[in-house]
Amino acid sequence: MILAAIGGATAVTLGRLVDARARVSSHREAFARASAAANAIALDVQNCVRDADLTHARVAITDGGDARTGPRDELLVLMRSLRPVRGMGTRTGHNEGIEFEAGYKVIDSLSGPVLWRRVDPALDDTPDGGGVASPLAESIVGLSFEALDRANWIADWDSDEDGLPYAIRVEVTGRSDDGRTTAVARRVVAIDRVPLPPQDEEEESSEETPPASEPAGQPAGGAS
Numbered sequence: 001m002i003l004a005a006i007g008g009a010t011a012v013t014l015g016r017l018v019d020a021r022a023r024v025s026s027h028r029e030a031f032a033r034a035s036a037a038a039n040a041i042a043l044d045v046q047n048c049v050r051d052a053d054l055t056h057a058r059v060a061i062t063d064g065g066d067a068r069t070g071p072r073d074e075l076l077v078l079m080r081s082l083r084p085v086r087g088m089g090t091r092t093g094h095n096e097g098i099e100f101e102a103g104y105k106v107i108d109s110l111s112g113p114v115l116w117r118r119v120d121p122a123l124d125d126t127p128d129g130g131g132v133a134s135p136l137a138e139s140i141v142g143l144s145f146e147a148l149d150r151a152n153w154i155a156d157w158d159s160d161e162d163g164l165p166y167a168i169r170v171e172v173t174g175r176s177d178d179g180r181t182t183a184v185a186r187r188v189v190a191i192d193r194v195p196l197p198p199q200d201e202e203e204e205s206s207e208e209t210p211p212a213s214e215p216a217g218q219p220a221g222g223a224s
Contacts, residue, residue: 026176031183034174037137038185045189047079061157070142096121115140142173
């Protein structure tokens with residue numbers, strides 16, 4: 001009976017250790033997936049174009065709300081990169097320039113939700129299409145973006161109307177392959193503000209004020 005009790009306690013302890021080890025492994029997998037995706041997004045945001053003329057810069061956040069599995073926000077940013085979209089081996093890859101629009105969104109597939117990154121050379125008349133889209137990370141169940149105005153985080157933002165934000169907060173939720181664990185990775189990227197150009201000072205009048213006339217009978221330069 002003693003041996004049976006010891007064996008049962010040992011089996012329970014080993015089972016708990018194996019289960020705890022599996023949970024830790026699942027959490028590490030989910031967090032590594034979310035962290036890699038958050039780093040890629042933060043890099044594009046960090047390299048966004050800063051320009052006092054907002055027609056040459058773009059940061060847009062579309063609030064996707066909270067779906068059943070998690071938030072599904074979308075991000076569009078005009079950023080600078082030296083890596084061509086279509087590769088250096090193609091003829092079109094040499095003339096793409098260094099400014100690209102990058103878009104992020106989560107799309108459901110047969111294997112689960114996938115985070116996609118779309119890159120298009122420069123801004124065009126179709127900001128939500130074109131370019132080259134590629135899957136960035138699988139099993140991303142949540143994607144959230146917020147923009148900082150001065151003191152508040154805003155869930156819906158468009159630099160065409162609101163100007164460039166002071167910072168972007170990125171939150172990515174990843175899920176492990178076994179579906180047991182989810183983990184969240186957060187990044188906050190500050191955006192340097194472009195100072196407004198100084199206003200032109202009013203031109204000083206070139207006309208000189210004529211000197212006051214001397215009193216009648218008084219010679220110029222004082223009394224004789």
